[in-house]
Amino acid sequence: MNKVYVVGLGPGGSEFMTAAAQAALERSDVLCGYTVYVDLVAPLYPEKERYTTPMTKETDRCRWALETARKGRTVAMVCSGDAGVYGMAGLILQLAADFPEVEVEVICGVTAALSGGAVLGAPLGHDFCVISLSDLLTPWEQIEKRLECAAEGDFAVCLYNPASRKRKDYLQKACDILLRRKSPETVCGWVRNIGREGQTSRVLTLQALRDEELDMFSTVFVGSSATQNIAGWMVTPRGYEKK
């Protein structure tokens, strides 16, 4: 069959994978993706062929998957979290226009906003934004503008890619933008290594978040003005209690 599944694995091993994701991996001949993510699931399917590329080779990887499917094999392009949210589904569908004989199916998964949210409590219990702080593919001015609008709209905010070795001060810059409109006492939280060994998390104020040293394995949550710290849980109420 000429098919590419783009599969969201969820945060870690198989515990947070959906049954549909597992079925897609089982039906595939080849597991393809960023090395770290393929290594997460390859032990479950030792007999399957693997094709991995490093972090910056996304276009090569997706083109390889489509070319391999054109040759009659079924390929699973695996993504951490969801297949669509900062995942490979978009790029595969963009390139798939050149491969009309290949069928593409996107299999959703639990993105870090949800898996990290569950660790902290319910930080995204009302309207929220998801913003990546990585400026590898996005101009910093656009990220800044979105942070300003998220604060202006009093959304709860989930920040992906809050820092990396090359972007040590990005979280601090983002917090400074949010602090122009939000209280320094705003309830915030972060989770590191969600659903994996060594998972850690913390609930803290926006002022304290500004000075945290996080890395690319961390997901950050900034509350709305309604968000509360309830016995160490980060909770953005929907408003049921007001009825």
Place this chain on the structure above:
Amino acid sequence: MNKVYVVGLGPGGSEFMTAAAQAALERSDVLCGYTVYVDLVAPLYPEKERYTTPMTKETDRCRWALETARKGRTVAMVCSGDAGVYGMAGLILQLAADFPEVEVEVICGVTAALSGGAVLGAPLGHDFCVISLSDLLTPWEQIEKRLECAAEGDFAVCLYNPASRKRKDYLQKACDILLRRKSPETVCGWVRNIGREGQTSRVLTLQALRDEELDMFSTVFVGSSATQNIAGWMVTPRGYEKK
């Protein structure tokens, strides 16, 4: 054990449930929740007790779950989609302050933004907002303000609860607000009955979306200025193709 699991079921039956969600249901003595959601999973666990309440009885339902756990039983409070995103996790944690002997664990699930997104392609492939159009618990002015900020920040937007019998024209009102700042040609989409029998979807322009008649079983996606209609898929590129 004095425990309440707040469990996100994903969009429909068991196909999009995670292994962790299934394990939590298996460990529970009682399945508790909104009637429609309990009915989705009860057939998988015919031996388990059920406690269901209608849509507006959320506080009663959560208090019952905590009281039942205090008596020594393990309760699964089931939620459609994710446990936190417009789910019961927040309310349970708010009320749990009165039940210090009860342990609460939140189990994430695939929310409609992700499951509906996979049906359409990759509408949320870059930064996005999730906004509920229901004003049962949120003043309409706040919803309007958030729509304005989402448009101003050029986010992709996912709209929950776009309409109901009592709120027939809310999607139209929301589109009119977005149209003040966004092109009428903005690529949009909707999915109805995600992951259930009778699933339908459509990709269309913002101008056309304004006049769609949808219902409470629909999830709506409004693109950013970068979102494209690629062979009928709704795709918001991350920007890999520019490298």
